[in-house]
Amino acid sequence: MYLNCHTYYSLRFGTFSEVALLELAKENSIQALVLTDINNTSACLNFVRKAKDFNIKPIIGIDFRNDNDQLYVGIARNNEGFRELNQYLSYHSEKGIKLPEIPTVIFNHCYVIYPFEKVLQLEKTEFKPYEFIGVSVEELRKLRFSKLLSYKNKLVIQQQVTIRNKRDFNAHRLLRSIDKNCLLSKLDTSEECLITDKMYPLETLKETFMDFKFILANTQHILDTCTIDFSFGNHRISQNLKLYTNTFNEDYELLERLCYQNLKKRYSNPSPRVIKRLKTELHTIKTLDFVSFFLINYDIVSYAKSKGYFHVGRGSGANSIVAYIIGITDVDPIELDLYFERFINPFRASPPDFDIDFSWKDRDDVTAYIFKRFKHTALMATYNTFKYRAVVRELGKVFGLPKEEIDKLSKGNYTLSNLDDISKLVLRYGKLIEGFPNYLSVHSAGIIILEKPVHYYSATDLPPKGFPTVQFDMIIAEDVGIFKFDILGQRGLAKIKEALEIIKTNRPEAQDIDITNVEAFKADKNINQLLKSGGAIGAYYVESPAMRGLMQQLQTDNYLGLVAASSIIRPGVSSSGMKDEYIRRHCNPEKRKDAHPILMQIMPETYGVMVYQEDVLKVANQFADLTLGEADILRRGMSGKYRSRKEFLEVEQKFISNCRNKGFNDDLIFEVWNQIKSFAGYAFAKGHSASYAVESYQSLFLKCYYPLEFMTAVLNNGGGFYSAEHYLHEAKKQGAKICLPCINKSDHPNRLIGKSIYLGFGYLKNLETYNVQKIITERQLHGNYKSLDDFIDRIAISIEQLTILIRINAFRFTQKHKTELLWQAIFKLNAMGTKSQQAPLFKIQHKQFKLPKLKTNWIENAYDEMELLGFPLCNYFNLVNEQMIDGILAKDMKDYVEKKVVIYGSLVTTRFNKTVQGKLMRLSTFIDKKGNYFDAVHFSGVVDQYPINGLGVYACYGTIKDRFGFYSMVVVSSKKMAILPDPRNATESVHKTVNRIS
Incomplete structure (x- = not known):
């Protein structure tokens, strides 16, 4: 009986989620329900997906409005009707055209309901067969005396549902004030819903309309004749473009032909292992109907190559020999012994991830090509939600609080007992509104390529990027069987491409460089020395202080070592203690015997330590005897995309039970399981790390042999982890x-x-x-x-x-x-x-x-x-205007372990982090008088007492620590050194410059 229900995807209007709406309907004995958010379809697919859990028939539509003026409600009779509504809304949204008061198109599969008051206002007297007049509980008393009572076959219940109670109504008014950027006291009542816009129990609603049974019958007819289905869950089918050519057989023959045509390019003398792996993958890809997915990715990469664009193919798809042979990726799964089942297995319902990186300069052209090449294409959306501190600031403004009070509340600098009632309201409703969707944005990489028109699934907007964008996110998409193609932009590839162009101009004597000859780069001792010594400044993914320090600890001097380092630095591996254990076993071979024999057997390359996502699948399968299907649940749980914890918890119990049955003690079982859980949302697939490592080696080759050209390209493409000033320092070290x-x-x-x-x-x-x-x-x-x-x-x-x-x-x-x-x-x-x-x-x-x-x-x-410029070309040490007492240099740190010393350092970069206990700490990198790096840590006891105030030279006093051969300082105290005054105006310039450097 409810044909006009809102969720909080009626942005800055609705007050609860689509699941809460279903719960509300269940409480009120509602068996069929229509979701109609305002000019938005974000919640529709999940509403349909979750409705079966509540035994409620889902129906979907759109509440069409200009600002807050409700024009009409469109309800889809079926999937085709949903497409009609989406197409109609999208036309006006994309072109920025106001919606007409009466639709200008004919709907063949929809119902249209005009609000009672709108019909009176328009003096509308003629209605198409699918058009109706909606009457709310409040309007029922007016109907008795209205000429519209004669339209007995056109009257239906339109009891809007926006709130559940007074608290929701208050939140709604606050959201409307935020939306209109006005004080709550100045909010016009026309911008609000009514306090009666809520759901009543079914029996109450029927009693209210008892004198108008024809209205009940008309409403029930609409509910009975509407049905929507998207084949969710285990019954879902892929909605992606099914065929790349004309038939499935043609698709498979093309994929197979591409593999065998390109096989010799990757393997000059293919071994039986290569051939077996290729045949196995092709068979699995064919069986799981992922052929077109591979061909589309191949098409995108082929276009990029034809334009001279560099790319990196990564993600779980990098585990595939098919992807490697046809050129989607550049990672050899045979060389790295990449786990095939991580990439694809018979239990996997979704195709593998192919994250394809292009230069930030080339990405938009590749995206434009995809939209031109494939008919039914759109960008994926993402939801930007209200963050607590931000919403507290907004609510503070709505209530008219002074800025000082708002700052205090948003930063948490208060004692609750000292706050007045208004401030307490701000905090209370801030907690309520926190997490509500605020506005839709564009996913950073996701593109969908569908079999049917996009509007079968969603309305679309046209953000500044200029490409139609759906109104749902990647999690909803996967639930309905829509799997995105990830097309990303990064600066690392642009640096490589521009460096090669600069080399041609600046060093014409240089022979043509084959930047794809990564095998030669991997074997080059000079390049590997850069890794080992921490000399990778400017090189993609390996230049950060943490990464350079890790490679010095591991003494990384080969490709496989870099692949491992790329993964163990991730938060999941690092926070669980596996990072330190891996380093310990790597540096001290005698420690490897600490590994459990079974884990050592499963993961000999990483000394029995879980480093990659594949390791988790191997451990689940071989250590805990979980099936590949159950292991795939772990994979989804680790990806950060998993929606429900129910299956994950069931697998956890199965893992523990199986291990106990095998005779493992609980200490070992829970140690291994806790390591698995720490991977959630963070760990890399091995192929993913390997893809990054390939690009790193390309950058390192250029840094090693063409350092000035490379550093110029780094500077021209936005740098990386460090400031432009620091890259110039690095260029000077290379002779520039x-x-x-x-x-x-x-x-x-x-x-x-x-x-x-x-x-x-x-x-x-x-x-x-x-x-x-x-x-x-x-x-x-x-x-x-x-x-x-x-x-x-x-x-x-x-x-x-x-x-x-x-x-x-x-x-x-x-x-x-x-x-x-x-x-x-x-x-x-x-x-x-x-x-x-x-x-x-x-x-x-x-x-x-x-x-x-x-x-x-x-x-x-x-x-x-x-x-x-923002920085001087001279050394900051030359500007110091204080006496510097004797201190050591970075190269001497190894001789002063566990001793307190002074080192003078020019700040390179600094960032905050948190300790295991959640306390604030600071990590800083400096260069000493000779231009050599050292790292320093301000722990929570000194982080506030000795702040880092911008660029300049600091006297750092602290204790030298040795961590697996990597030396750093734990700061006891630090002081920023004064600089020479500007002789043109000494007093004023000192002040200005200190501020400028800060």
Whole structure:
């Protein structure tokens, strides 16, 4: 009897979830229910999925509104009707067109219900067969005296359900105030629902409408004639594009042909093991109907290769020899002994994950190709929910609290007993609204390619990316049998591609580089030495302090070691203690005997320690005798995508029971099980780690043999873990000369000429992009600028913008000091007055001004660089204005283990973390006077007492620790060193610069 129900996916309007709606219906003896969120279908699929658990017939539709003006409610009679409604809403949503007061299309599979008041307002007298008039409990008394009473076959119950009780109503009003960005006291009642917009018990509703039995009958007719089905759960079927060619047999023959055509490219002399693995995979892919999934991924990668785009294929699909042979991935599953059942097995209902990375510059073109190539395509959505601190701030504004009070509440700086009633309300409703969906966004990578039109499943929006986006997330998608294709963008591939382009320009003598020759890179001792020594700054995935430190601890000098390191650094492995145990057994072979014999037999390569997701499946299968189907439940649980804990808990009990039956003691059983649980949502598949390692080796090759070209490319693609300033420091260590922007040699990005890196104009944040474009275009068309006068003649520019270029010494080719040039620029531009944008017909004769000799020094330049670039080109140690007592260098740390020492360090990066006890700590990386790295830890006792306030040199006093041969400092105290004042205005400049560096 309820044809107009909302959930909190009626964004900033509804007050509970789709599951809570079903629970409410169950409590009120409702057997059929229509979900109609406002201009949104996000909850529809899960509503249908969960309804069977409550023995309720699900029906879905859309509440069509312009702002809060309810126009009509559309109800789908069947799946085709849902498509009609979605298509209608999407047309208006994507084009930004207001919905008409009466639909402009004919619905063949839907019912349309106009609210009672809207019909009166429109004076609508004619109704199509599928159109009805909705009457609420509140409106029933008006109906008795209305001319609409004569439309007996058109009247139905439209009792809107938005709230359950007074608390929900209060939350609803707060959500509406947040949505309208107004004080609660200023919220117009037209923006609210009614306090009566709730669900009544079925018998109560029937009694209310007892005098209008024809209304009850009409409503029941709608409920009886609607049905929707998506074949969920164990009965789901794949909704992805089923055929790549014309028939399934053609698809399989194509996949098989591609494999055997490309086999020799990957294996010059294929062994029986390779052939057997290939045949097994092809058979399984065919049996599970994943053929088109592989061919679509192959198509996407083939397009990218045809355009010269680099890619990395990773995810669980990297365990596949089929994917390796046809070029989706570059990871050899035979070399790495990758576990086939992690990739795919007869119990797996979903295809494997193929996360395909492209350069951030190429990804949009690849996405556009997919939309052009495949007919029924959309981007996946994700829900951005209200976070507690953010919603407390919003509610504080709604209640009109002062900023200081809002800050105090959102940061938790209060004692509950000292708060007034309004503040307590903010906190109470903040907890209630926390987790509600706030708005829909685009999934970072997911694209869906369907057999049927997208609107069979969802309405679509058109976000700034310009591609239609569905209104459900990946978890809902998998439930209904829609499996996404992950197309990601990353900067690591862009760095590799641009480095190769710079090499061609800067070192034409270099032979053509085959960046795909990873096998040669793996065997190169010089490249492996970079890993072992922590010299991987700039290389994708291996440059962070934690990763470099780990590789120094492990003395990683080979591909397999890097694959393991890529996985054990993940939070699941690290937090469970398996990371330390792996390092201990790796560094001390005698410790390997501590492993349980069965675990050692299962995982000899990792010394009996679970490192990869495959290890969990192997342990579940071989240690606990779980079936592959049961092990697959563990896999889904570890992926972070798992929706229900019920099956997972059943597998846990089976794991424990089986182990006890095998005679294992509980200490061992629960130790192993707790390690398995720690993997949830974090651990990598081995093939995934291996894919990352391939790209790392490509970066390391360039860093090793073409370091300046590589570092320039790193800088031009947004860097990575560190700041631009630090990558410039690394480039200096590799022999580069860092040059300030130059009018005649710089471009918008950095430019390498020989061994000189000319900083790009892009670093000058206050220099307008339009001026940069003019400067470069004019130079390309008419040659270098000969003087300041020549520049002023050719470029129309304000004195403020020209001052930036002069102060950064971009005119140093003139051999004149910048102070003199500044005065000359002021005189000349003032003398010229307003300059036309059009080039002059005749060259202007500039008046020459004679200036006295002006004194300057290098400290002034450093201050200008800090202001304009954000950092100085000189070493921070040169700017220190305090006496530095004797301290040690980073290379000496090994001689002072467990001793307290001082090291002076220039800050590279710092970040907060939490201890096992949940206390705050700080991890920092510095470089010493000689440019060598050292790491320092501020534990909770000193993290607040000795803060790190921005870039600069710090005197770090603490104890040296040795962790598997990697040395770091536990800070006891630290102090930021004062710097030299700006001689142009010492007192003021010290203050400004300290703030600037901070």
